[in-house]
Amino acid sequence: xxxxxxxxxxxxxxxxxxxxxxxxxxxxxxxxxxxxxxxxxxxxxxxxxxxxxxxxxxxxxxxxxxxxxxxxxxxxxxxxxxxxxxxxxxxxxxxxxxxxxxxxxxxxxxxxxxxxxxxxxxxxxxxxxxxxxxxxxxxxxxxxxxxxxxxxxxxxxxxxxxxxxxxxxxxxxxxxxxxxxxxxxxxxxxxxxxxxxxxxxxxxxxxxxxxxxxxxxxxxxxxxxxxxxxxxxxxxxxxxxxxxxxxxxxxxxxxxxxxxxxxxxxxxxxxxxxxxxxxxxxxxxxxxxxxxxxxxxxxxxxxxxxxxxxxxxxxxxxxxxxxxxxxxxxxxxxxxxxxxxxxxxxxxxxxxxxxxxxxxxxxxxxxxxxxxxxxxxxxxxxxxxxxxxxxxx
Amino acid sequence: xxxxxxxxxxxxxxxxxxxxxxxxxxxxxxxxxxxxxxxxxxxxxxxxxxxxxxxxxxxxxxxxxxxxxxxxxxxxxxxxxxxxxxxxxxxxxxxxxxxxxxxxxxxxxxxxxxxxxxxxxxxxxxxxxxxxxxxxxxxxxxxxxxxxxxxxxxxxxxxxxxxxxxxxxxxxxxxxxxxxxxxxxxxxxxxxxxxxxxxxxxxxxxxxxxxxxxxxxxxxxxxxxxxxxxxxxxxxxxxxxxxxxxxxxxxxxxxxxxxxxxxxxxxxxxxxxxxxxxxxxxxxxxxxxxxxxxxxxxxxxxxxxxxxxxxx
Numbered sequence: 026x027x028x029x030x031x032x033x034x035x036x037x038x039x040x041x042x043x044x045x046x047x048x049x050x051x052x053x054x055x056x057x058x059x060x061x062x063x064x065x066x067x068x069x070x071x072x073x074x075x076x077x078x079x080x081x082x083x084x085x086x087x088x089x090x091x092x093x094x095x096x097x098x099x100x101x102x103x104x105x106x107x108x109x110x111x112x113x114x115x116x117x118x119x120x121x122x123x124x125x126x127x128x129x130x131x132x133x134x135x136x137x138x139x140x141x142x143x144x145x146x147x148x149x150x151x152x153x154x155x156x157x158x159x160x161x162x163x164x165x166x167x168x169x170x171x172x173x174x175x176x177x178x179x180x181x182x183x184x185x186x187x188x189x190x191x192x193x194x195x196x197x198x199x200x201x202x203x204x205x206x207x208x209x210x211x212x213x214x215x216x217x218x219x220x221x222x223x224x225x226x227x228x229x230x231x232x233x234x235x236x237x238x239x240x241x242x243x244x245x246x247x248x249x250x251x252x253x254x255x256x257x258x259x260x261x262x263x264x265x266x267x268x269x270x271x272x273x274x275x276x277x278x279x280x281x282x283x284x285x286x287x288x289x290x291x292x293x294x295x296x297x298x299x300x301x302x303x304x305x306x307x308x309x310x311x312x313x314x315x316x317x318x319x320x321x322x323x324x325x326x327x328x329x330x331x332x333x334x335x336x337x338x339x340x341x342x343x344x345x346x347x348x349x350x351x352x353x354x355x356x357x358x359x360x361x362x363x364x365x366x367x368x369x370x371x372x373x374x375x376x377x378x379x380x381x382x383x384x385x386x387x388x389x390x391x392x393x394x395x396x397x398x399x400x401x402x403x404x405x406x407x408x409x410x411x412x413x414x415x416x417x418x
Numbered sequence: 419x420x421x422x423x424x425x426x427x428x429x430x431x432x433x434x435x436x437x438x439x440x441x442x443x444x445x446x447x448x449x450x451x452x453x454x455x456x457x458x459x460x461x462x463x464x465x466x467x468x469x470x471x472x473x474x475x476x477x478x479x480x481x482x483x484x485x486x487x488x489x490x491x492x493x494x495x496x497x498x499x500x501x502x503x504x505x506x507x508x509x510x511x512x513x514x515x516x517x518x519x520x521x522x523x524x525x526x527x528x529x530x531x532x533x534x535x536x537x538x539x540x541x542x543x544x545x546x547x548x549x550x551x552x553x554x555x556x557x558x559x560x561x562x563x564x565x566x567x568x569x570x571x572x573x574x575x576x577x578x579x580x581x582x583x584x585x586x587x588x589x590x591x592x593x594x595x596x597x598x599x600x601x602x603x604x605x606x607x608x609x610x611x612x613x614x615x616x617x618x619x620x621x622x623x624x625x626x627x628x629x630x631x632x633x634x635x636x637x638x639x640x641x642x643x644x645x646x647x648x649x650x651x652x653x654x655x656x657x658x659x660x661x662x663x664x665x666x667x668x669x670x671x672x673x674x675x676x677x678x679x680x681x682x683x684x685x686x687x688x689x690x691x692x693x694x695x696x697x698x699x700x701x702x703x704x705x706x707x708x709x710x711x712x713x714x715x716x717x718x719x720x721x722x723x724x725x726x727x728x729x730x
Contacts, residue, residue: 063530099496118510165705170712173656174510175453179701179708186694215593310640316518323511355529355540368497368515371507409496 040380041326044373045335048324052366055370056358064353065190071354074364075345086225092194097301101126101235102336104292105318107244108285110327113282114248116261121162121177123315124184124288125155129305130297130312131188134338137213137298138195138204144213148294155281155290158184163279173282181311189200193306202303212387215298231297238333240288245329257281289315313360320363339363420560422672422679428631430664432624432670436649436662437656439620444658445580446613447593447606449722453621455520456491456565460622460636461629463490465636469531471598476552480564483626491622492615495522499614503607505637506549506724521641528638544636548639553630565627572620577660587611593718596725598701605608606725624649632678644701648674651704655711658718666707673700 033039053072054389060068076082079091105122112119133151134143143152162180165171206214215231224230248254260267260277268274292314297304322341325331346359436453442449450456466488474482497516501507525542533540555562580586591599592609600606628645629636652670657661677696680686 063526091428113638120514165709169709170715171708172654172712175651175708176705178644179651180703182644182701183698186698190692190694310643316514319511319514341728344421351540353533355526355533357522357525357529357542361519361526364515364518364522368501368512368519371501371511371515372505375507377507386722391488 034384035381038326039327040377041328041331041373041381044376045324045326045331045370048366048369049103049338050372051369052362055365056100056362059361060136060349060354067350067353070099071349071358071405074348074350074406075342075359078341078345078348079346089223090225090227091344093221093227093230094301095340096224097227097231097299098232098296098344099337099340100237101292101296101314102317102340103237103241103333104288105206105315106294106332106336107241107329108288108292108304108319109318109322110289110325110329110332111244112285113259113280113322113327114261115277117166117278117282117285119159119162119177119282119289120174120315120319121159121180121282122285122318123183123288123313124177124181125158125289126293126312126315127181127184127188128154128158128286129189132290133294134203134206134297134304135191135195137210141210144215144298147298148291151290151294152287155286155288155293157286158290159282159286160279163282166282167275167278173281181315185308185311188304189306189308194305196306198353201306201416203306204304206298206300213298214300219378221334227322229299229301231295233299236295237292240291241329241333244288248329257404289318292318317363320367320370323367323373326373330340339366419683421682422675424561425675425678426668426671427566428563428627428671430667431563431676432511432628432631432645433565433649433652433667433671434569434573434664435620435624435627436646437653437667438572438660438683439617439624440650440653441617441656441658441660441663442580442589443613444653444718444721445590445593445614446610447718447720447723447725448498448610448614449509450495450498450614450617451493451510451650452498452516453513453617453649453667454642455516455518455645456618456621457514457625457628457642458520458524460487460491460492461636461642462488462625462626462638463622465544465546465597466531467630468546469544472546472549474552479549479552479589482567484623487617487626489622491620491625492618495614495618498618499611500725502614503610506726509722509724517641521639523640524638525725536693539682541637542636542639543635544555546630550630550634556558563627563631566628568623569627572623573660573664579595580589580660585612586678589664590718592597592725593721596720597727597729600727621646638686648700648704649702651708654715654717655704655707657716669707670700672702673703 050218057068057072060071079088079095082091102396104127108122108125109119115233129151132154133147136147136150158180162173162176165176183266192203207346215233217231220232220277221228248258256272257277259270260274264274316340321332321336324339327334342359342362346356349356428490436457440450464483467486471482498512501512502509528542528544529540553564555564573639580590585708586602588599589609589612591604592606596606625642628642648670652663652666653668677693680696
C-alpha cells in the first residue's frame with residue numbers, strides 16, 4: 026500500500042495536480058491578504074463570497090440558474106485554453122488567441138445580424154476566419170522569422186479595431202452595443218436541445234458546453250494518439266531535427282497556429298451566438314477571455330482534461346468577483362487572484378523538481394539503511410542488501 | 419504640424435525608454451515580456467505621487483515623480499528577476515502574468531483609494547490636471563516636456579553604459595554565452611538581476627511619461643493600451659542597438675501621433691479615413707516592418723534560456 030502511494034507520488038499527473046492546487050491555494054491566500062489590507066473587517070466574507078459564487082443565491086433554483094450562467098461563460102474559456110495549449114505543446118506561445126477570439130466574434134455576429142445565416146454556418150465562418158488569422162501569424166513565423174508573441178499582440182489590436190469598425194454597421198442606433206440576436210435572427214442562435222431545462226430554464230445554456238467538452242477530448246486524441254499530433258510535437262521540440270527526419274516543419278507551424286486560431290474563434294462564436302452578451306462597438310481593449318485562456322491552460326497542467334476543470338475554476342472565481350461588497354472592494358480582485366495564480370504556474374517546474382528531489386532523497390535513505398524496496402515504476406519487491414549492493418540505484 | 423511634432427516626440431520618448439529597458443534585459447539574457455505591466459506600475463507610482471503630494475514646487479515634483487516611478491518599476495521587475503533567474507521559470511509565462519497582474523493590481527489599488535475618498539463613486543481613474551503643468555515648459559507655441567530631455571539623457575547613458583564600460587560588455591556576454599562568461603569569473607546571476615532591474619527602472623519611467631503625455635487623467639483599467647508591446651517591436655526592429663532603437667521609435671511614434679492629430683492636418687482630414695484605421699496604423703506598420711526585417715534578426719543568443727551552470 027505504501028509502495029503504491031510512493032509510486033503515485035512520482036507520477037507526473039499527480040504532481041501536476043498537486044502543483045496546480047498549490048498555485049490555487051497560494052493565489053487565494055494572497056488575494057485574501059490584499060482584501061485584508063484594503064479593509065480588514067469584510068475580508069473573510071469577501072473571499073468566501075468570491076469562492077461561493079452562485080451558492081450565494083437564496084434558493085436552489087436560482088443557484089442552478091447562475092451555475093448555468095457560469096457554464097455559458099466557461100465554454101469559450103475552455104476553447105481559448107485549448108487554443109493556447111495546442112500551440113504551446115508545439116512550442117509556440119499563441120498570445121494572439123485574444124485577437125482570434127475578436128475575429129470570431131466579429132465574423133459570427135456579422136453573419137448572424139447582417140446576413141441572418143443559421144447558427145452552424147456562422148460558427149463555420151468564424152472557424153475559417155480564426156484559422157486564416159492564425160495561418161497569417163504562422164506564415165510570418167515560418168517564413169519571415171517574426172516572433173509569434175509580437176505578431177500575435179499586433180494582430181490583437183488590429184483585429185479589435187477592425188471588428189469594432191465591422192460591427193458598427195450592425196449596432197443599435199441609440200447605444201454602442203450590437204443588436205440583440207434574439208430579436209433579429211433567431212435561427213442564428215445556438216440550439217439548446219433541452220439543456221436549458223436542466224438549469225432552471227436558463228435560456229442561455231446551449232449545446233456549447235457539451236461541444237466544448239467533445240472538442241477537448243478530440244484535441245487530446247489528436248495530440249497524443251495520432252501521427253499528425255506526434256509530428257507537431259516533434260516540430261515543437263526541435264525544428265531542425267524534425268526537418269531532418271522529413272517532417273515539413275514550416276507547414277506544421279502554420280497548421281498549428283491555424284488550428285489554435287480556429288479553436289479560439291469557435292469559442293467566441295459559442296459565446297456570442299447564445300445572445301448572452303452584446304458586443305460593445307467602441308471597446309478600447311481586447312476582451313480578457315483570450316488572456317484568461319492562458320491562465321486556464323497552465324493551471325490545467327497543459328492537459329486538455331485538466332483544462333476543462335481549470336477553466337471552470339477560473340470562470341467560477343471571475344464570476345464570484347461580482348459578489349464581493351462593491352462599497353469597499355472592487356470586482357477586479359478576482360482578476361488579481363487569477364493573475365497571481367498564473368504567475369505561480371510559472372514555478373510549477375520548480376515545484377515538481379523540489380518534489381522529485383525529496384522523493385529521491387528519502388528513497389536513497391531507505392536504500393542505504395537496507396530493506397525491502399519496490400523497483401521504481403513497478404510493484405515487485407526487491408530485497409536490498411545492508412551495504413547497498415543488489416540494485417541499480 | 420507643431421502639434422504633430424510634439425506628440426511624435428512624446429510618444430517616441432515613451433517607446434525609446436521602454437525599448438531601452440527591454441534592450442538591457444534581453445542583452446543580459448532574460449526576455450522581458452512584462453514591460454507593459456512594469457509601465458502600468460511605474461505609471462501608478464507616479465500618479466499616486468502626484469495625487470498625494472499635489473502642492474510641491476515644480477522641480478521637486480518632477481524629481482519625486484521620476485524617482486518614485488523608477489523605484490516602483492524596479493521593485494515590480496524583481497518579480498521577473500526572481501522567477502527567471504532563481505527559479506528558472508518560463509520567461510514568457512511570467513511576463514504575461516506580470517502584465518495581467520499589474521493591470522488588476524493597479525485597478526484594485528486605485529479603486530480602493532477612490533472609494534475611501536468618496537464611497538459613492540468607485541472609479542479607476544486618477545486625475546492630475548494641476549500637477550501635470552510642472553512638467554511642461556512653453557517655448558513659443560511648442561510645449562516642451564521635461565521628459566523629452568530625460569529621454570535624450572537616458573539614450574546617451576545607455577549607449578555609453580552598454581558599449582563603453584566593463585559592466586555593459588559583461589552584461590552583453592551573459593546574454594550571448596553565459597557559460598563562457600561564468601568561466602571568466604562573471605557572476606551571471608548578478609548580471610541578469612542588474613539587466614532586469616535596469617529594464618524595470620526604464621519601464622517604470624516610460625509608464626509615467628505615457629500617462630502624462632497629452633492627457634490629464636488616466637483610467638487604470640486600460641493598462642497602457644499595448645504600448646509596452648509596441649516598444650518590444652521597436653526594440654526588435656532596432657536590433658537591440660540604442661542608436662537604431664531611437665530611429666525606429668521616431669517612426670512608430672509618428673504613426674501613433676497621427677491617430678491623435680489627424681483632423682488638425684488639412685489634407686489628411688479631407689481623405690475621410692475612419693479613425694479606427696488610424697488606430698490600427700502603428701500596429702500594421704510594425705507588422706510590415708517586422709516581416710521585412712526579421713529574417714536577419716540577430717537576437718542575443720542565449721536569451722530566454724534559463725541559465726544552467728552545468729550545461730556547456
